[in-house]
Amino acid sequence: xxxxxxxxxxxxxxxxxxxxxxxxxxxxxxxxxxxxxxxxxxxxxxxxxxxxxxxxxxxxxxxxxxxxxxxxxxxxxxxxxxxxxxxxxxxxxxxxxxxxxxxxxxxxxxxxxxxxxxxxxxxxxxxxxxxxxxxxxxxxxxxxxxxxxxxxxxxxxxxxxxxxxxxxxxxxxxxxxxxxxxxxxxxxxxxxxxxxxxxxxxxxxxxxxxxxxxxxxxxxxxxxxxxxxxxxxxxxxxxxxxxxxxxxxxxxxxxxxxxxxxxxxxxxxxxxxxxxxxxxxxxxxxxxxxxxxxxxxxxxxxxxxxxxxxxxxxxxxxxxxxxxxxxxxxxxxxxxxxxxxxxxxxxxxxxxxxxxxxxxxxxx
Amino acid sequence: xxxxxxxxxxxxxxxxxxxxxxxxxxxxxxxxxxxxxxxxxxxxxxxxxxxxxxxxxxxxxxxxxxxxxxxxxxxxxxxxxxxxxxxxxxxxxxxxxxxxxxxxxxxxxxxxxxxxxxxxxxxxxxxxxxxxxxxxxxxxxxxxxxxxxxxxxxxxxxxxxxxxxxxxxxxxxxxxxxxxxxxxxxxxxxxxxxxxxxxxxxxxxxxxxxxxxxxxxxxxxxxxxxxxxxxxxxxxxxxxxxxxxxxxxxxxxxxxxxxxxxxxxxxxxxxxxxxxxxxxxxxxxxxxxxxxxxxxxxxxxxxxxxxxxxxxxxxxxxxxxxxxxxxxxxxxxxxxxxxxxxxxxxxxxxxxxxxxxxxxxxxx
DNA sequence: ATGAAAGCGCTAACAG
DNA sequence: CTGTTAGCGCTTTCAT
Numbered sequence: 001x002x003x004x005x006x007x008x009x010x011x012x013x014x015x016x017x018x019x020x021x022x023x024x025x026x027x028x029x030x031x032x033x034x035x036x037x038x039x040x041x042x043x044x045x046x047x048x049x050x051x052x053x054x055x056x057x058x059x060x061x062x063x064x065x066x067x068x069x070x071x072x073x074x075x076x077x078x079x080x081x082x083x084x085x086x087x088x089x090x091x092x093x094x095x096x097x098x099x100x101x102x103x104x105x106x107x108x109x110x111x112x113x114x115x116x117x118x119x120x121x122x123x124x125x126x127x128x129x130x131x132x133x134x135x136x137x138x139x140x141x142x143x144x145x146x147x148x149x150x151x152x153x154x155x156x157x158x159x160x161x162x163x164x165x166x167x168x169x170x171x172x173x174x175x176x177x178x179x180x181x182x183x184x185x186x187x188x189x190x191x192x193x194x195x196x197x198x199x200x201x202x203x204x205x206x207x208x209x210x211x212x213x214x215x216x217x218x219x220x221x222x223x224x225x226x227x228x229x230x231x232x233x234x235x236x237x238x239x240x241x242x243x244x245x246x247x248x249x250x251x252x253x254x255x256x257x258x259x260x261x262x263x264x265x266x267x268x269x270x271x272x273x274x275x276x277x278x279x280x281x282x283x284x285x286x287x288x289x290x291x292x293x294x295x296x297x298x299x300x301x302x303x304x305x306x307x308x309x310x311x312x313x314x315x316x317x318x319x320x321x322x323x324x325x326x327x328x329x330x331x332x333x334x335x336x337x338x339x340x341x342x343x344x345x346x347x348x349x350x351x352x353x354x355x356x357x358x359x360x361x362x363x364x
Numbered sequence: 365x366x367x368x369x370x371x372x373x374x375x376x377x378x379x380x381x382x383x384x385x386x387x388x389x390x391x392x393x394x395x396x397x398x399x400x401x402x403x404x405x406x407x408x409x410x411x412x413x414x415x416x417x418x419x420x421x422x423x424x425x426x427x428x429x430x431x432x433x434x435x436x437x438x439x440x441x442x443x444x445x446x447x448x449x450x451x452x453x454x455x456x457x458x459x460x461x462x463x464x465x466x467x468x469x470x471x472x473x474x475x476x477x478x479x480x481x482x483x484x485x486x487x488x489x490x491x492x493x494x495x496x497x498x499x500x501x502x503x504x505x506x507x508x509x510x511x512x513x514x515x516x517x518x519x520x521x522x523x524x525x526x527x528x529x530x531x532x533x534x535x536x537x538x539x540x541x542x543x544x545x546x547x548x549x550x551x552x553x554x555x556x557x558x559x560x561x562x563x564x565x566x567x568x569x570x571x572x573x574x575x576x577x578x579x580x581x582x583x584x585x586x587x588x589x590x591x592x593x594x595x596x597x598x599x600x601x602x603x604x605x606x607x608x609x610x611x612x613x614x615x616x617x618x619x620x621x622x623x624x625x626x627x628x629x630x631x632x633x634x635x636x637x638x639x640x641x642x643x644x645x646x647x648x649x650x651x652x653x654x655x656x657x658x659x660x661x662x663x664x665x666x667x668x669x670x671x672x673x674x675x676x677x678x679x680x681x682x683x684x685x686x687x688x689x690x691x692x693x694x695x696x697x698x699x700x701x702x703x704x705x706x707x708x709x710x711x712x713x714x715x716x717x718x719x720x721x722x723x724x725x726x727x728x
Numbered sequence: 729a730t731g732a733a734a735g736c737g738c739t740a741a742c743a744g
Numbered sequence: 745c746t747g748t749t750a751g752c753g754c755t756t757t758c759a760t
Contacts, residue, residue, distance in 0.1 A: 007737055018747045023739060031740095033745055052486045056429060057737035060420050060752045067464075067487075075450050079443040079649075086439050089467045098487060100431075101465045103453045122416045123431075123462060229653035255653065262655055265629070285443075285649045289593035289619065291626055371753055382731045387755060395756095397729060421753035424736045731760080736753105743748075 006049045015045040022046070026053070059124060068092050068312060069120030069128040070099050071113075073106040079283065080301050084131050084152055087305025095313050100125060106133065114141040121147075127312045130154075131305075135165055136196050148315040148322060150308040153301075155197075155329050162311065162322040163329040164304045168198050171297040171334025172205030172250070175278045178295065178336060179248040180213045182276060183344040187215070188246035190235040190256050192227040199252070202280065206250060221246055225256070232259025240267055240275070247345035248276035254286040254296055257341075261290055272343035282337050293339030300332040307332060370413045379409040386410070390417070423488060432456050432676060433484030433492040434463050435477075437470040443647065444665050448495050448516055451669025459677050464489060470497065478505040485511075491676045494518075495669075499529055500560050512679040512686060514672040517665075519561075519693050526675065526686040527693040528668045532562050535661040535698025536569030536614070539642045542659065542700060543612040544577045546640060547708040551579070552610035554599040554620050556591035563616070566644065570614060585610055589620070596623025604631055604639070611709035612640035618650040618660055621705075625654055636707035646701050657703030664696040671696060 008026075012019045017038060025034050025042045034042075059065040070088060075081055089099050100123060104116050120128055127148030132138065137155045144161060151163035179187050189206050192199045203222065210217050223239045225231030232251060239249060240263055251257035257279035261271060269275045271292060279287060279296035287294040307330065314320035372390075376383045381402060389398055389406045398406075423429040434452060439445055453463050464487060468480050484492055491512030496502065501519045508525060515527035543551050553570050556563045567586065574581050587603045589595030596615060603613060604627055615621035621643035625635060633639045635656055643651060643660035651658040671694065678684035 008739095009737080019738080020740085020747055020749095021745090024746090027739080029740085035745060038745080052482060054424075054488060054737050055486045056420050056424050056488045057752090058739075060418075060424055060736090060754090061738050061740085063752070065420060070465075075446050075453065079446070082439050082443070082446055085465070086467055089439065089465060093466070093483075098483070099465050101434075101449070101453060101463050102457070103450055118416060119457075119462070122419045124418060124420045233655075255649075258653060283649065285619075285647065289622060291597075372755095373753080383754080384731055384733095384756080385729090388730090391755080393756090399729060402729080418753050421736090422755075424738090424752090425754045425756085427736070729760100732758090734755105734757085736755095738752090739750100741748105741750085744746085 006051050007054065008051070011042065011046045011049055011051050014049060015042045017042060026051075064316075065124040065126055066097050067100050067123060067125045068097050068309065069117075069123070069125035070101045070131065071104050071116050071120070071128060072101065072131045073104050073133050075101070075103045078133050079285070080281075080299065081131065081133055083301035084305035087302035087307075088129055088152075088309045089305075091306045091309040092313070095309075097126070097309075097313060110139075110141060114143050117141050117143045126316045129305075129308050129312060130161075134196065135168065135198055148312055150312050150322065151329075152304050152308045156326070159327055160323075162325040164307050164311075165197075165329045165331055166299050166304065167331045167333050168201040169205040170331075171280065171299075171336075172202040173209045174334070174336050175280065175297050176206050176209040176250050177213075178278055178338075178342060179250060179276055180209065180215070182248070182342050184246075184248040184276060185215055185345075186218075186221070186244070186246045186248075188221040188223070188239045188249040190232055190239065190249055190251045190260060191222055191224040192252040192256075193224045193231075194227060202250075202252060227252055227256055229255050229259040229262075232256025233263050234259070236260035236263035237267075240264065240269065247274075248278075248342070251277060251279045254279040254281045254283045254294060257294055257296070258286050258290060261294075272341050274346065276342040276345070278342060287337065287339065290341075292341055295339045295341045296337050297334045298337050299334055303332050370415050371418065372415070375406065375410045375413055375415050378413060379406045381406060390415075428680075429488040429490055430461050431464050431487060431489045432461050432673065433481075433487070433489035434465045434495065435468050435480050435484070435492060436465065436495045437468050437497050439465070439467045442497050443649070444645075444663065445495065445497055447665035448669035451666035451671075452493055452516075452673045453669075455670045455673035456677070459673075461490070461673075461677060474503075474505060478507055481505050481507045490680045493669075493672050493676060494525075498560065499532065499562055512676055514676050514686065515693075516668050516672045520690070523691055524687075526689040528671050528675075529561075529693045529695055530663050530668065531695045531697050532565040533569040534695075535644065535663075535700075536566040537573045538698070538700045539644065539661050540570050540573040540614050541577075542642055542702075542706060543614060543640060544573065544579070546612070546706050548610075548612040548640060549579055549709075550582075550585070550608070550610045550612075552585040552587070552603045552613040554596055554603065554613055554615045554624060555586055555588040556616040556620075557588045557595075558591060566614075566616060591616055591620055593619050593623040593626075596620025597627050598623070600624035600627035601631075604628065604633065611638075612642075612706070615641060615643045617645045618643040618647045618658060619645075621658055621660070622650050622654060625658075636705050638710065640706040640709070642706060651701065651703065654705075656705055659703045659705045660701050661698045662701050663698055667696050 008019050008022050012022045025039045131152040132154040137157050139157045155163050223235035225235040279294050282296045282298035287296045315322045372383050376386045389403045495516040496518040501521050503521045519527050587599035589599040643658050646660045646662035651660045679686045
């Protein structure tokens with residue numbers, strides 16, 4: 001391919017032994033025994049010549065490529081995808097595997113997705129990772145079943161393939177509990193309108209956590225909108241309009257929280273003094289840079305990528321049977337990331353007015 | 365590897381011909397001539413059996429793997445990296461190649477980076493793409509030279525390897541020109557403090573554009589800080605403190621612009637009425653979601669990934685000599701992305717005061 | 729117009 | 745303890 005022309009036989013020749021011996025010492029095979037002196041000589045020669053095995057030839061011979069196919073929907077759309085890839089790549093490499101990446105347009109048809117898998121199969125990948133850009137249920141291409149595969153951040157509708165997803169509900173409960181622990185009793189929620197698992201589980205968790213704390217659930221305190229900044233802004237405007245506004249709000253995601261920050265700012269509400277906010281996703285760019293820093297729930301992207309890869313490899317190597325996991329997705333925890341957007345509510349009756357605060361803050 | 369056990373010889377047997385014939389028709393080789401009827405039969409059988417070539421075997425035989433190694437520093441850190449990968453992947457696939465990805469810790473030593481390249485070489489990649497997470501100069505691992513390779517978003521110090529980078533200066537000039545065209549004459553700049561190419565070229569462009577427009581350069585109107593939101597905030601506070609503040613500011617990047625937005629808000633300055641802002645990078649999450657939307661300059665990540673891949677493949681296939689490009693990096697344009705943060709300056713003397721504005725905005 | 733056979737670089741029986 | 749040899753699935757001369 002390049003200057004890298006030295007193969008096993010060059011090493012053999014230079015060391016004055018057969019290729020078998022070279023192969024044996026380089027892979028230090030258990031059975032075949034080689035003299036210590038020969039072994040060292042071979043190793044030394046291999047190093048000196050800069051020998052590197054041709055993984056293609058190895059793969060062809062051993063029927064194992066050491067390659068893992070990674071299909072990702074819209075690689076670029078979200079920084080989250082990068083974390084999954086990173087988790088997968090690092091784990092793979094630690095086990096001597098490499099990642100072959102394929103982008104699947106999220107708009108692609110079933111046929112297209114089957115072709116994506118087929119392309120990977122032609123490459124003789126040992127297994128495939130299929131990642132979606134947000135948690136949802138999908139029907140996997142049928143050529144995916146029957147080979148080692150794991151879904152990352154999504155579930156197989158037919159429950160035939162193993163998958164790993166975030167613990168939406170646990171994360172949401174922790175988020176709401178954080179607010180309750182700070183002393184809030186009148187808590188609002190800004191939710192998404194899309195029919196995805198997260199929308200439902202986060203709302204469920206919200207209600208449950210309130211109930212467990214003996215707090216009443218007020219339907220008018222949950223406002224739903226499109227899950228973007230603008231939607232968060234609009235929902236927040238409704239939620240925070242004068243009247244009996246909540247003292248804290250749990251947002252569907254960090255983007256919506258960003259919208260809530262703006263609404264709060266326009267209403268002259270200080271965060272966290274007048275209003276506590278918690279988000280979801282821990283999108284660095286937003287959560288870290290909002291002022292004050294946003295307390296939120298992290299999605300375990302890296303961990304999902306790592307878990308998926310670890311188990312995929314175990315399956316490839318026959319140490320695990322993935323079908324055992326297929327019936328129920330593995331759920332990974334979503335840790336809280338505490339920053340500065342949560343505080344105790346102000347003493348009753350001391351509600352704040354708009355304009356003066358903005359001016360005050362400006363002097364900061 | 366899987367159920368995909370059908371190979372060329374199965375097709376041959378089923379079609380009643382030799383493997384040679386099958387190979388010939390499936391690759392429709394120019395020289396060898398095959399009967400039309402035979403040809404069709406072979407194709408039909410191959411399709412029916414669901415034959416797919418074993419790319420590993422092909423690669424071993426032809427000494428061409430059809431794989432491109434992609435080394436990326438900190439894949440996950442920035443959404444930008446995703447765009448480069450996407451550009452590379454789509455281009456590669458369109459040409460029948462696939463991408464094998466490797467993550468290089470940006471903290472890695474030279475040795476480590478050489479090992480990354482070596483890992484790819486063991487896999488017999490036909491060429492390698494080396495991407496950094498921001499534009500800079502670097503010394504490439506020495507086993508990278510001598511094989512088809514292109515640097516994405518960085519330059520080789522020794523000018524031995526081909527590279528593609530963004531047109532920092534052109535982008536910055538367009539940004540400043542946008543401000544000038546809107547009628548601004550007193551323009552500030554919030555710059556980065558890191559010693560990277562962008563810091564210098566954006567400042568240079570700033571000065572030049574001012575000069576070309578016959579506008580004076582006021583050193584006190586450029587404030588530098590760490591290139592994050594907080595740095596942008598601090599620089600903006602200095603720049604906008606009462607006195608002869610600028611009516612517009614050009615920010616090193618969108619994150620710093622985000623900080624400037626906050627500073628402006630605290631000072632009761634409306635964007636764009638009281639202050640126009642333009643950023644750089646077009647980080648969707650920020651630029652699109654700030655209020656008002658940030659006018660900024662887009663970095664051509666996708667395009668760089670695509671260009672690099674296109675040329676790498678041309679080189680692999682002997683259609684181009686990359687060394688011809690090595691001496692000077694190829695520069696791709698950075699298009700302006702117009703949103704709502706730029707307007708004409710207010711008529712002279714009508715400078716605004718702090719507090720009242722905040723209250724006003726709250727009623728919006 | 730089609731087929732036999734060699735061989736890409738490597739591993740793993742099987743012999744010595 | 746070490747070497748011979750037969751493939752892995754495919755392409756490609758070279759024969760026919």
